[in-house]
Amino acid sequence: MEAEIRSTGRLPAAFLTPGSSSFMDFMSTHAPEQLPGNRSLPPVEGAVQAPHGTTIVAATFAGGVVLAGDRRATMGNVIAQRDVEKVFPADEYSAVGIAGTAGLAVEMVKLFQLELEHFEKVEGSTLSLEGKANRLSTMIRSNLGMALQGLAVVPMFAGYDVDRDRGRIFSYDVTGGRSEEYGFAGVGSGSVFARGALKKLYREEMTEEQAATVVLQALYDAADDDSATGGPDMTRRIYPIVATITQDGYRRLGEDEVSGLAQAVYDGRLQQPNGPQAPAS
Template sequence: MDHSRGAGRVRGTSCFNCNSAIGKLGDDPDSLAQGHRIPGGKRVEANTRSTGRLPAAFLTPGSSSFMDFLSDQSPEMLPGNRSLPPLQGAIEAPHGTTIVAASFPGGVVLAGDRRATMGNMIAQRDIEKVFPADEYSAVGIAGTAGLAVEMVKLFQLELEHFEKVEGAQLSLEGKANRLSTMIRSNLAMAMQGLAVVPLFAGYDVDRDKGRIFSYDVTGGRSEETGYAATGSGSIFARGSMKKLYREDLTQEQALTLVVQALYDAADDDSATGGPDVARRIYPIVTVITDEGFRRLTDQESSEIARSILERRLEQPDGPRAALL
């Protein structure tokens, strides 16, 4: 299925992302060099570093997927192809926790708390877990923080490479499928306790609405209706949104909803961090509409968080939903 968007597409070559590819493939691009034959049968050797030119692999027409290019030319650089030696017991590594998302008629909001934990310790208080994937989508990470951030960077490069080669953006459905494939490639690491379970959200320009996709450790993808959450505090965040979500939310109400959900998650899950007024650390909140991705400023996030904190002084358990 062709998931590219736009009527006109220009078929390019893998050299469009050559600079990024060199950085990913290591210090010896000459090892990827291949020879070419020109009309007449004369063989021309591939460009090498000594000539100051790119190796032939970077100039050969190929797949619009950077992951496919990397798997052909330097498969050992893919995160999923790395393996750990046999270990006993769980691996202690910083883990990101709770990510939430909610849609509204004009788009979708995606937010995450700022805490990373390592066992029963707080590893970091101000980690960033929500990143733009491209102009109209974003991804929030839960699970092993180091692997998750690396996966997000590769995902960003994958989408950028596709757009440069094809001359059109991948559809939102196609982006969700690409991320699913990347998560599945990390299954071996997940079986050793280093799982990555992101939440993907974006504005579908073809359907004119915001959409949310959740995943499991095997790469299984599910489209969520209205709202979703992932991470250690997701069960509490989802319960909060279940009682407060409405289909006719305004953008401002949707932004307040996700921060309320993160507050409720932090209230019951020790691995989820709530607003830290003393350190001025507030949730990362993003919104994606037909105008594209936008991350709220620290001032905007703090205003939402502080308004919730003030109301919680009167109602510590948060807003009450009607019984009938």
């Protein structure tokens, strides 16, 4: 295809032929070897050592949804990176948090962003939030071959549903199976601890600031018990990525804003190392 463009100076017929509005479908037809899931991998013995992202959490609040991720990537028992970013905007009203094999996950997010942008340009309108969640499910399923060799990607998808006027959260398994989560969710190695914290602290009518604080508390608890999850690093000034999606769109909280919330959480832990306590009755 590239050679045809160079020789004629024109776009190949494939670009001018009406068809699906899906960029993935276009690539599957005309350049399938370029898609991540179609790459052939040699058989391997034992686990493949590649940097892995760990814990992502999300919670809905009155007016939207918050998505947050820690900054640590691990490779076996080694900290591979302390400041990796795991939360990305998908489009104006949605975001993706990644867990699993970091390199493949970032590549999948970029392809997903392109898929949504391509659809909007071709159709002249955006996909519904359900439609976006389904597109991501298809992309995860296409990575199943790599997942079976230990290179799994398990993202979390969250967004503001303009039709229902509320935030929504979707989780996935390695086969692309999609589930809608209500209230809060977590994915990654520390998610079991994070979900325990969210279960006790979550309130439906939280404000945006309260929701951001709650997900930071959840990540702090996850880091407390899971060595692959990194909590707020006060000495290096490395803080979790926190983003909100409301009717005004996607917004990543600034470092000063997150550091202030993280400092408040840290100060509270000096008095209560196990974090805030839920009432007994």
